[in-house]
Amino acid sequence: MSVTLALPARARQRRTPFPHAAALFLLVVAIGTAWPQVLTAYDPIAADPLQAQLPPSAVHWFGTDQLGRDVFARVVYGARYSMLIGVSAVGIAAVSGTLLGLAAGLLRGLADETISRVLDVVSSFPDLLLVLVLISFTGPGTSNLIVALGAASIPRFARVVRAQTFVVAGSGFVEQARTFGLHRATLVTRHILPHAAARVPILATIGLGSAIISAAGLSFLGMGPPRPTPEWGSMLAEGRNYLRVAWWISVWPGLVITLTVLSVNALGRRWQAAFDGRQA
Amino acid sequence: MLVDIHNLIIGFDGTEVVRGLDLTIQRGEIVALVGESGSGKSVTARSLVGLAGPGARVTADRFIIDGADVTRFRERDWRALRGRKIGFVLQDALVSLDPLRRIGQQLADASRGRASRAEGAALLASVGMRDAERRLVQYPHQLSGGLRQRALIATAIAQDPALVIADEPTTALDATVQKQILDLLRQRRRAGQTLLLISHDLAIVADLADRVLVMRDGEVVEHGPTAHILSAPAHPYTRRLLDAIPSPRSRGTQLTTGQRLLPKRIDPLHVVLEARHLVKRYGRDQVAAVDDVSFTLAAGEALGIVGESGSGKTTVARIVLGLVEPDDGRVELAGQPWSALSEPERRLHRAGIQFIAQDALSSFDPRYDVGRIVGETLDAVGVFGAARRRRVLEVLDAVRLGPSFLDRHPRELSGGQRQRVAIARAFAPRPRLLVADEPVSALDVSIQAQILDLLAELQATSGTSLLFISHDLGVVQHLTDRVLVMKEGRVVESGEVGSVLARPRHPYTQALLEALPSLPARVRQPDPVLERSAS
Numbered sequence: 001m002s003v004t005l006a007l008p009a010r011a012r013q014r015r016t017p018f019p020h021a022a023a024l025f026l027l028v029v030a031i032g033t034a035w036p037q038v039l040t041a042y043d044p045i046a047a048d049p050l051q052a053q054l055p056p057s058a059v060h061w062f063g064t065d066q067l068g069r070d071v072f073a074r075v076v077y078g079a080r081y082s083m084l085i086g087v088s089a090v091g092i093a094a095v096s097g098t099l100l101g102l103a104a105g106l107l108r109g110l111a112d113e114t115i116s117r118v119l120d121v122v123s124s125f126p127d128l129l130l131v132l133v134l135i136s137f138t139g140p141g142t143s144n145l146i147v148a149l150g151a152a153s154i155p156r157f158a159r160v161v162r163a164q165t166f167v168v169a170g171s172g173f174v175e176q177a178r179t180f181g182l183h184r185a186t187l188v189t190r191h192i193l194p195h196a197a198a199r200v201p202i203l204a205t206i207g208l209g210s211a212i213i214s215a216a217g218l219s220f221l222g223m224g225p226p227r228p229t230p231e232w233g234s235m236l237a238e239g240r241n242y243l244r245v246a247w248w249i250s251v252w253p254g255l256v257i258t259l260t261v262l263s264v265n266a267l268g269r270r271w272q273a274a275f276d277g278r279q280a
Numbered sequence: 281m282l283v284d285i286h287n288l289i290i291g292f293d294g295t296e297v298v299r300g301l302d303l304t305i306q307r308g309e310i311v312a313l314v315g316e317s318g319s320g321k322s323v324t325a326r327s328l329v330g331l332a333g334p335g336a337r338v339t340a341d342r343f344i345i346d347g348a349d350v351t352r353f354r355e356r357d358w359r360a361l362r363g364r365k366i367g368f369v370l371q372d373a374l375v376s377l378d379p380l381r382r383i384g385q386q387l388a389d390a391s392r393g394r395a396s397r398a399e400g401a402a403l404l405a406s407v408g409m410r411d412a413e414r415r416l417v418q419y420p421h422q423l424s425g426g427l428r429q430r431a432l433i434a435t436a437i438a439q440d441p442a443l444v445i446a447d448e449p450t451t452a453l454d455a456t457v458q459k460q461i462l463d464l465l466r467q468r469r470r471a472g473q474t475l476l477l478i479s480h481d482l483a484i485v486a487d488l489a490d491r492v493l494v495m496r497d498g499e500v501v502e503h504g505p506t507a508h509i510l511s512a513p514a515h516p517y518t519r520r521l522l523d524a525i526p527s528p529r530s531r532g533t534q535l536t537t538g539q540r541l542l543p544k545r546i547d548p549l550h551v552v553l554e555a556r557h558l559v560k561r562y563g564r565d566q567v568a569a570v571d572d573v574s575f576t577l578a579a580g581e582a583l584g585i586v587g588e589s590g591s592g593k594t595t596v597a598r599i600v601l602g603l604v605e606p607d608d609g610r611v612e613l614a615g616q617p618w619s620a621l622s623e624p625e626r627r628l629h630r631a632g633i634q635f636i637a638q639d640a641l642s643s644f645d646p647r648y649d650v651g652r653i654v655g656e657t658l659d660a661v662g663v664f665g666a667a668r669r670r671r672v673l674e675v676l677d678a679v680r681l682g683p684s685f686l687d688r689h690p691r692e693l694s695g696g697q698r699q700r701v702a703i704a705r706a707f708a709p710r711p712r713l714l715v716a717d718e719p720v721s722a723l724d725v726s727i728q729a730q731i732l733d734l735l736a737e738l739q740a741t742s743g744t745s746l747l748f749i750s751h752d753l754g755v756v757q758h759l760t761d762r763v764l765v766m767k768e769g770r771v772v773e774s775g776e777v778g779s780v781l782a783r784p785r786h787p788y789t790q791a792l793l794e795a796l797p798s799l800p801a802r803v804r805q806p807d808p809v810l811e812r813s814a815s
Binding site: 173175180181186195 | 628639642644
C-alpha cells in the first residue's frame with residue numbers, strides 16, 4: 001500500500017514560457033535551412049548597388065544592405081551555415097564525448113584516469129579561448145570552426161556518459177545479463193550504452209544553442225566561412241559599420257540568432273524537465 | 281479504552297480501500313493487523329495518526345483516540361497527537377531515518393528538542409543498544425539493519441507515547457535480528473505498553489499479539505484472540521495465510537493447495553556442481569568473506585545455503601555464477617572446470633547455469649517488455665524467431681502468466697508477477713543448474729508460498745539442480761533436500777535438511793532454529809465443502 005505524502009514534483013516544475021512559439025520558430029528556421037527558396041525569391045549573394053541600404057518595406061522585408069542585397073534573403077540562406085556549424089559541432093562533441101565517456105566508465109583504472117585528466121585540462125580553458133587557440137593552429141574556415149567548436153564541448157558529454165556508465169554497469173540487470181552468456185560487446189551495446197547515453201540528446205539540444213552563439217561570435221571575428229557567405233555572425237560584422245545609417249543590416253541577423261538560441265534552449269530545458277520527471 | 285474506531289471507511293478517488301473496519305485497543309494490549317499488500321492494513325494504521333495521505337477520504341461513525349474525538353481534528357491537532365500520544369515505527373529504517381542527521385539529532389527531533397544527551401542515550405539503551413553514547417553521534421548508514429530498526433523504534437518512543445504503531449517492523453531483517461526486535465517489542469509489552477503491530481506474516485505476530493485482526497481487500501474477515509485464530513481459524517482466508525507459512529510439516533506438499541509435490545528425480549551419482557575449498561577475501565585487511573567452503577550438488581537436487589547478512593552466502597552464489605573469481609579453490613560444473621576458465625570460454629557454457637535474483641525488477645532492463653526479458657536467455661542457445669516465441673510462451677505458461685503479459689512492462693507488474701517472469705527467464709534455456717539468491721524474501725507470505733510452489737514444481741518436472749540462498753530457515757527447510765549453514769564465511773554445519781534441523785549440532789544453527797517464529801499446532805478444520813458433500 002503506497003500512500004502519497006507529498007504532491008509529485010511535476011506540479012511544482014517551472015514551465016518554460018511559449019514552448020509552441022519556440023517550436024514554430026525553429027520549424028521556420030528548419031525550412032530556411034532545407035529549402036531557403038521557399039521563403040524568399042531573392043538571391044542572397046547578387047549585389048545591386050542601385051538598391052543599397054533601402055529600409056524595410058513590402059518589397060524588401062528586412063531592407064537591403066550596403067551592396068543592395070536583400071537582408072531577409074541573406075538571413076534565410078544564412079540559417080543553412082549557422083545551423084550546419086552548430087549541429088555538426090554538437091554532433092562531433094556528442095559522438096566522441098559518448099565514446100570517451102563510455103570507454104572511461106567501462107575500462108576504469110588507468111584508461112579512466114587518462115581520459116578524465118585530459119578532459120579536465122580541456123574543460124579548464126574557457127570554451128571560446130580554446131576554440132580560438134585551435135583555430136589559430138588550423139586557420140579559419142567552416143570545417144575548422146566545426147572541429148574546434150566540437151572538440152571544446154566534448155568534456156560536457158563525456159563526463160555525463162562516464163558517470164552514467166558507472167551506475168549502469170554496476171546495476172542488477174547488467175550483472176544478470178552477464179549470466180546469460182552474452183558477448184561483452186552485445187552487453188555494452190544492448191544494455192549499457194542505451195542507458196548511459198539516455199541524456200545525450202537532451203544535452204546536445206541544450207548545447208546546440210551555445211554552439212550557434214559561439215559560431216556566430218567566431219564568424220563575427222572572421223574565423224568562420226569567408227565572405228560573401230551569408231553567415232549570421234559575419235552579417236553582424238559587415239553591418240556594424242552602417243549601424244547609424246542602416247540599423248536593419250545588423251539588427252535582423254542579431255534578432256534571429258537570439259530567437260534561435262532562446263528557442264533551442266527553451267525546448268531543450270523542457271525536454272530535460274520531462275526526462276527528469278520520468279526518471280523520478 | 282485507548283482507541284475506539286467504529287465503521288472506518290477510507291477511500292481514494294471513489295475507491296474504498298478500507299470498508300467498515302472496527303478496531304478497539306485497550307491499554308497494555310498488543311493488537312495485530314494482518315493481511316497481504318493492498319489489504320488496507322497500512323493505510324488503516326496511518327489514519328490513526330492522520331496520515332492516510334492526500335486525497336484520502338476518511339470517515340467513521342466513531343473515531344476516538346485516548347478520549348478525544350478525532351473526526352473533527354485539524355492538522356495542528358494531529359501534530360500535537362503524533363509522537364506524543366502515538367509513536368509510529370515505519371517499515372524501512374534506512375529510508376525512514378534522515379541519512380544526513382546523526383542518531384542523537386534525530387532523537388532530539390523526535391522528542392521536539394526536549395531530550396538531553398543523557399536522555400537520548402537512555403532511550404537507546406532502553407531499546408537494547410549497547411554503546412549508546414557512541415551511537416548518538418553516528419549516522420544511520422553506520423548502523424547495521426538491526427541497530428537502525430532499534431534507533432527508529434527509539435525515535436517513535438522518544439515522547440513516551442501511549443500507543444506505538446509498528447508497520448512491518450521486522451520485514452527485511454535477518455532471522456536472529458528479527459527475533460531481537462520481537463523480543464524488544466515483547467519487553468515493552470511486559471512493561472505495560474500498548475502496541476499496534478502491522479504484518480503480512482501470521483507467524484511473526486503469533487507469540488507477540490494478544491488479539492489479531494485479519495484483513496483482506498479492505499475488510500476484516502476474522503478477529504479474535506491470537507491463540508484462537510492460530511489454532512482454529514474460521515475463515516478460509518486466514519487458513520490460507522496460515523498454510524502459506526513454510527514449516528517442517530509443509531515439507532513435500534504444496535503450500536497453496538496442500539497437495540503432495542511431484543517426486544524429484546535426484547541422481548546422486550551425477551554431480552552437477554562441485555565447489556572445493558572456495559576462499560574469497562575482500563578489502564585492505566583481506567577479510568575472508570568466504571573461507572574454505574566446499575559442497576557438491578547432484579542432478580535434480582536442491583541445496584540450501586542459510587546464513588545472515590555478511591555470512592558470505594551471496595559471495596558463494598556469485599562465485600558459482602562466475603561473476604566473482606575465487607582467491608583460492610575451484611568450482612567444477614559436471615566435472616568440467618568452470619571457475620578456472622576465462623570469461624570468453626565460460627560464456628559458451630553460461631546458458632546451462634541461470635540466476636534468479638532477490639529483486640526481480642532491478643534484474644530487468646527497464647527498456648524491455650516481458651517478452652524480450654524472457655527471450656534474452658535464449659540468445660546463448662541460439663533460439664530465435666518463431667521458435668523463441670514458442671519457448672517464451674511455453675515458460676510463461678509454466679509460471680501461470682498468459683500471452684497477454686508478453687508486451688507488459690515489469691514496472692506494471694506486482695512483486696509476485698515480476699518474480700514469475702524472472703523464473704520463466706531462468707528456465708527458458710533449460711539450464712542444468714539454477715542459482716536463486718533470496719528469491720522470495722521481498723514477498724508477502726502468501727505470494728512467497730505461490731513462488732515456492734512454482735519453484736518446487738518446475739524443479740521437479742525439469743530435473744534442474746537448485747542452489748537456493750536464503751536467510752530464512754523456514755523457506756529452506758521447505759524447499760531444499762540438503763542444507764549448508766554459513767556463518768562469517770565458514771560452513772558451520774551441513775547435511776540432509778531433516779536431520780540438520782531435527783538435531784542441530786552447532787550453536788549457531790540452534791540459534792537460527794530458535795529464532796523461527798513458532799506456530800501452535802492447528803486443530804484440524806473440517807473442510808466445509810467436503811462436509812457438505814458428505815452430508
